[in-house]
Amino acid sequence: xxxxxxxxxxxxxxxxxxxxxxxxxxxxxxxxxxxxxxxxxxxxxxxxxxxxxxxxxxxxxxxxxxxxxxxxxxxxxxxxxxxxxxxxxxxxxxxxxxxxxxxxxxxxxxxxxxxxxxxxxxxxxxxxxxxxxxxxxxxxxxxxxxxxxxxxxxxxxxxxxxxxxxxxxxxxxxxxxxxxxxxxxxxxxxxxxxxxxxxxxxxxxxxxxxxxxxxxxxxxxxxxxxxxxxxxxxxxxxxxxxxxxxxxxxxxxxxxxxxxxxxxxxxxxxxxxxxxxxxxxxxxxxxxxxxxxxxxxxxxxxxxxxxxxxxxxxxxxxxxxxxxxxxxxxxxxxxxxxxxxxxxxxxxxxxxxxxxxxx
Amino acid sequence: xxxxxxxxxxxxxxxxxxxxxxxxxxxxxxxxxxxxxxxxxxxxxxxxxxxxxxxxxxxxxxxxxxxxxxxxxxxxxxxxxxxxxxxxxxxxxxxxxxxxxxxxxxxxxxxxxxxxxxxxxxxxxxxxxxxxxxxxxxxxxxxxxxxxxxxxxxxxxxxxxxxxxxxxxxxxxxxxxxxxxxxxxxxxxxxxxxxxxxxxxxxxxxxxxxxxxxxxxxxxxxxxxxxxxxxxxxxxxxxxxxxxxxxxxxxxxxxxxxxxxxxxxxxxxxxxxxxxxxxxxxxxxxxxxxxxxxxxxxxxxxxxxxxxxxxxxxxxxxxxxxxxxxxxxxx
Amino acid sequence: xxxxxxxxxxxxxxxxxxxxxxxxxxxxxxxxxxxxxxxxxxxxxxxxxxxxxxxxxxxxxxxxxxxxxxxxxxxxxxxxxxxxxxxxxxxxxxxxxxxxxxxxxxxxxxxxxxxxxxxxxxxxxxxxxxxxxxxxxxxxxxxxxxxxxxxxxxxxxxxxxxxxxxxxxxxxxxxxxxxxxxxxxxxxxxxxxxxxxxxxxxxxxxxxxxxxxxxxxxxxxxxxxxxxxxxxxxxxxxxxxxxxxxxxxxxxxxxxxxxxxxxxxxxxxxxxxxxxxxxxxxxxxxxxxxxxxxxxxxxxxxxx
Numbered sequence: 001x002x003x004x005x006x007x008x009x010x011x012x013x014x015x016x017x018x019x020x021x022x023x024x025x026x027x028x029x030x031x032x033x034x035x036x037x038x039x040x041x042x043x044x045x046x047x048x049x050x051x052x053x054x055x056x057x058x059x060x061x062x063x064x065x066x067x068x069x070x071x072x073x074x075x076x077x078x079x080x081x082x083x084x085x086x087x088x089x090x091x092x093x094x095x096x097x098x099x100x101x102x103x104x105x106x107x108x109x110x111x112x113x114x115x116x117x118x119x120x121x122x123x124x125x126x127x128x129x130x131x132x133x134x135x136x137x138x139x140x141x142x143x144x145x146x147x148x149x150x151x152x153x154x155x156x157x158x159x160x161x162x163x164x165x166x167x168x169x170x171x172x173x174x175x176x177x178x179x180x181x182x183x184x185x186x187x188x189x190x191x192x193x194x195x196x197x198x199x200x201x202x203x204x205x206x207x208x209x210x211x212x213x214x215x216x217x218x219x220x221x222x223x224x225x226x227x228x229x230x231x232x233x234x235x236x237x238x239x240x241x242x243x244x245x246x247x248x249x250x251x252x253x254x255x256x257x258x259x260x261x262x263x264x265x266x267x268x269x270x271x272x273x274x275x276x277x278x279x280x281x282x283x284x285x286x287x288x289x290x291x292x293x294x295x296x297x298x299x300x301x302x303x304x305x306x307x308x309x310x311x312x313x314x315x316x317x318x319x320x321x322x323x324x325x326x327x328x329x330x331x332x333x334x335x336x337x338x339x340x341x342x343x344x345x346x347x348x349x350x351x352x353x354x355x356x357x358x359x
Numbered sequence: 360x361x362x363x364x365x366x367x368x369x370x371x372x373x374x375x376x377x378x379x380x381x382x383x384x385x386x387x388x389x390x391x392x393x394x395x396x397x398x399x400x401x402x403x404x405x406x407x408x409x410x411x412x413x414x415x416x417x418x419x420x421x422x423x424x425x426x427x428x429x430x431x432x433x434x435x436x437x438x439x440x441x442x443x444x445x446x447x448x449x450x451x452x453x454x455x456x457x458x459x460x461x462x463x464x465x466x467x468x469x470x471x472x473x474x475x476x477x478x479x480x481x482x483x484x485x486x487x488x489x490x491x492x493x494x495x496x497x498x499x500x501x502x503x504x505x506x507x508x509x510x511x512x513x514x515x516x517x518x519x520x521x522x523x524x525x526x527x528x529x530x531x532x533x534x535x536x537x538x539x540x541x542x543x544x545x546x547x548x549x550x551x552x553x554x555x556x557x558x559x560x561x562x563x564x565x566x567x568x569x570x571x572x573x574x575x576x577x578x579x580x581x582x583x584x585x586x587x588x589x590x591x592x593x594x595x596x597x598x599x600x601x602x603x604x605x606x607x608x609x610x611x612x613x614x615x616x617x618x619x620x621x622x623x624x625x626x627x628x629x630x631x632x633x634x635x636x637x638x639x640x641x642x643x644x645x646x647x648x649x650x651x652x653x654x655x656x657x658x659x660x661x662x663x664x665x666x667x668x669x670x671x672x673x674x675x676x677x678x679x680x681x682x683x684x685x686x687x688x689x690x
Numbered sequence: 691x692x693x694x695x696x697x698x699x700x701x702x703x704x705x706x707x708x709x710x711x712x713x714x715x716x717x718x719x720x721x722x723x724x725x726x727x728x729x730x731x732x733x734x735x736x737x738x739x740x741x742x743x744x745x746x747x748x749x750x751x752x753x754x755x756x757x758x759x760x761x762x763x764x765x766x767x768x769x770x771x772x773x774x775x776x777x778x779x780x781x782x783x784x785x786x787x788x789x790x791x792x793x794x795x796x797x798x799x800x801x802x803x804x805x806x807x808x809x810x811x812x813x814x815x816x817x818x819x820x821x822x823x824x825x826x827x828x829x830x831x832x833x834x835x836x837x838x839x840x841x842x843x844x845x846x847x848x849x850x851x852x853x854x855x856x857x858x859x860x861x862x863x864x865x866x867x868x869x870x871x872x873x874x875x876x877x878x879x880x881x882x883x884x885x886x887x888x889x890x891x892x893x894x895x896x897x898x899x900x901x902x903x904x905x906x907x908x909x910x911x912x913x914x915x916x917x918x919x920x921x922x923x924x925x926x927x928x929x930x931x932x933x934x935x936x937x938x939x940x941x942x943x944x945x946x947x948x949x950x951x952x953x954x955x956x957x958x959x960x961x962x963x964x965x966x967x968x969x970x971x972x973x974x975x976x977x978x979x980x981x982x983x984x985x986x987x988x989x990x991x992x993x994x
Contacts, residue, residue, distance in 0.1 A: 014748025015761045019800030023791065055518060060818045082374075082853055086584035093480055096472025097489060100560065103553045104496045107503065110511045117626020174390055184679070185397040191607075191675035192668070194501075195616030195642045196404065199664040205406040207654070224400060231397070257386030285500020288616040288646060316502055320509075320621065328510075335503055346498050347799040350491070418993035483797070573834040577896070580792060582903055583851035591851055594840050 118333025164230025213295025237271030412662025461548025505621030566600030599685025606678030776958035781965025890921020
């Protein structure tokens with residue numbers, strides 16, 4: 001073979017070729033992988049049947065172990081020790097992922113299985129002032145809890161969203177000398193245990209002033225927990241707004257506040273809404289501050305400033321603590337409702353977040 | 360002033376000044392106030408908890424942190440009798456650390472493996488799906504984990520605990536003074552591990568994704584397998600960030616209230632036997648005692664809350680510092 | 691097989707190996723380049739046992755829908771230095787990445803054709819790609835020593851990554867650094883950090899690192915474009931010395947460099963569509979008597 005010096009070097013036979021991907025797994029490779037999986041399943045069934053091991057753990061443990069061993073042996077035989085170790089590690093990380101995801105599947109399944117018995121239409125239209133958690137499931141409902149959670153969330157939003165967005169604005173628009181301390185503080189705040197927020201409101205507002213349960217103090221505790229989420233997400237969103245937009249606003253003669261209010265914030269609108277929704281999802285299920293501060297009455301109470309306020313977390317907690325079959329089923333039903341709420345909020349936030357990117 | 364001057368003089372720099380408009384001043388003021396609110400809130404939390412818990416700390420002294428008794432005796436006037444009351448949270452602090460440590464030991468390896476899978480192995484479609492699932496898990500309310508942990512995981516975890524004791528019972532923490540396996544710190548630790556997986560996975564994933572591409576390519580060009588590349592390039596790079604992420608998970612596990620309250624059988628005693636159904640952490644203890652505590656005793660609970668606040672603040676700050684330092688270093 | 695080859699390549703045995711003196715070309719603008727090229731002594735064919743060589747046959751490359759490289763067929767003679775020249779974006783880097791199977795790291799990548807190393811297609815099913823990369827090494831545009839390792843560890847990093855056993859690591863270390871032209875400068879500070887060297891030294895360190903796994907072929911993707919002229923010259927010297935033991939394929943934007951360093955030059959061009967190889971030949975011929983008008987326009991500086 002030697003290199004020619006002709007200008008016509010292309011072989012006309014290869015001039016028109018179709019794209020291929022010879023490095024992806026061939027059908028033969030795929031079938032070998034499938035075989036390995038099946039073999040591992042078979043071995044695990046066999047081993048569990050023969051030995052005194054029992055339970056799901058036994059099946060999974062033997063399955064994973066045999067998968068690791070077979071994968072390693074096959075790869076090593078085919079391409080040497082390095083390839084064997086590589087296959088082993090690949091199986092290991094896939095296992096890690098599977099283990100990480102299994103609880104959520106179990107949770108979703110359990111919630112449905114245990115909670116749907118308590119579901120009926122009247123659940124959403126009646127409250128508990130005529131029934132107790134131990135009454136049969138055909139009585140009583142969670143209207144008060146839903147309204148309560150709704151009101152608590154609304155007031156928490158009213159307090160936390162402005163503060164969160166202002167914090168984010170400070171970090172992205174003003175960038176003054178407090179930037180690093182404030183960033184640090186927001187991070188610190190996101191780690192506050194929920195019960196500490198509850199104790200704080202207790203000490204600052206309940207004992208000196210109100211000396212009783214009501215809704216607004218619960219909202220304040222929830223707001224404390226919500227602010228870091230809103231601030232952090234808003235900051236990320238505002239950072240993404242290109243500087244050219246701000247420059248354009250200022251070049252048109254706008255003052256800083258007008259530029260921010262009329263150009264930057266509207267541009268970030270859907271992202272800021274996402275931040276708010278994520279904050280709501282975070283606090284909708286918070287239980288500890290609620291238990292300390294709101295009291296959890298049995299009837300619908302629309303006055304946040306006066307009187308115990310029901311909420312979904314409180315209802316769930318109460319159902320669990322009482323412990324009878326009916327009360328526990330009620331708790332699961334309420335969790336189902338709460339979970340659906342959280343999933344809806346989460347999906348909504350995702351949708352809005354992605355839509356903004358496509359804009 | 361001619362161009363042929365030998366030593367041209369460079370003029371001094373002019374000061375650029377703008378007189379800020381009033382509305383902008385107001386704007387800056389409002390925004391700065393909003394930004395500083397976090398400082399104000401954190402400060403207020405500290406102050407109020409301190410003011411409420413002060414008497415307790417003063418009367419108990421070091422015993423508050425080292426003692427393991429919680430006895431509230433009231434005197435004739437309904438106030439806490441300092442000589443007869445003991446408030447020591449050592450048992451609960453140990454319980455906090457124990458449960459959180461179990462959570463980290465179980466949760467971090469799973470999270471790191473998942474993060475590696477998602478960054479380096481997963482095809483795009485699976486990656487999107489898994490990331491959504493993990494993020495969704497981060498939004499689940501803690502009481503859900505509590506109930507699930509109690510009703511669903513509990514029996515299985517109890518079985519695993521029996522296995523652990525059967526085969527590894529010679530290790531001190533796995534030994535059992537009595538045959539009581541349910542609602543142990545082990546179960547709580549497993550539930551907490553599941554709760555921290557989303558955070559640790561998310562942070563680890565971000566760090567791994569920042570591994571410099573040229574180093575990865577250099578490794579592959581030298582004939583490395585994917586595992587060799589991860590071990591020699593990606594992992595050393597991400598190590599700091601993973602430590603930071605794990606500490607954030609630790610902080611979360613330490614402060615968790617309701618899930619631990621539901622799952623763990625709270626008994627006010629130091630318990631090192633992780634498989635034994637007794638334990639507690641500071642947060643759940645506060646919740647438990649709050650129900651029956653009179654206003655005087657609540658002050659002692661405030662002191663406990665202060666201790667928890669400071670502890671989680673320290674851990675989280677350290678974690679943030681480590682994460683920020685490692686992502687900037689880019690080594 | 692012989693038909694195909696001669697029809698396609700028009701095998702021409704003999705002329706290209708003599709070190710020709712510049713002839714009376716009326717086109718003087720490329721004369722300096724060809725003078726430089728002519729000054730290089732052309733290597734003797736077949737005098738080194740370096741494997742049978744690397745051959746690309748009808749290689750195409752795609753990124754998703756975009757057809758980036760079309761029908762490139764090239765032979766690389768063992769022990770030679772081949773330069774790939776051409777304007778930006780005409781597929782040279784994409785092409786060399788198909789030679790060590792780095793092209794497939796891009797998610798939407800696809801290819802067609804064959805790349806034969808010692809007569810066997812490296813894309814055949816069942817081929818262990820890591821073994822290929824041990825035989826076909828690569829040096830990148832931006833020097834990328836592993837920062838967490840010392841100089842010595844960097845050079846031997848390939849052994850660690852591929853878990854290769856070597857009798858005498860110190861000997862290998864010295865040999866590779868010597869071949870890369872770096873031994874004298876670093877022999878007293880082998881445990882210094884990889885990142886403590888200058889740009890040119892780092893690049894030579896990367897060359898030494900690639901050599902430690904004993905490749906047959908070394909691909910270099912614009913290795914000097916991030917370096918100053920002094921370092922560039924040193925690396926070109928290194929390449930000259932290397933070619934006696936490794937086949938070198940170098941992508942370069944710099945025609946003078948191609949003229950200085952290579953035995954053969956291939957000219958790539960894209961007219962907005964997929965890149966193609968227009969012409970290949972001994973370097974001094976490409977610069978003094980290019981056969982294709984487009985080649986001539988490029989080497990005389992009319993475009994690019």
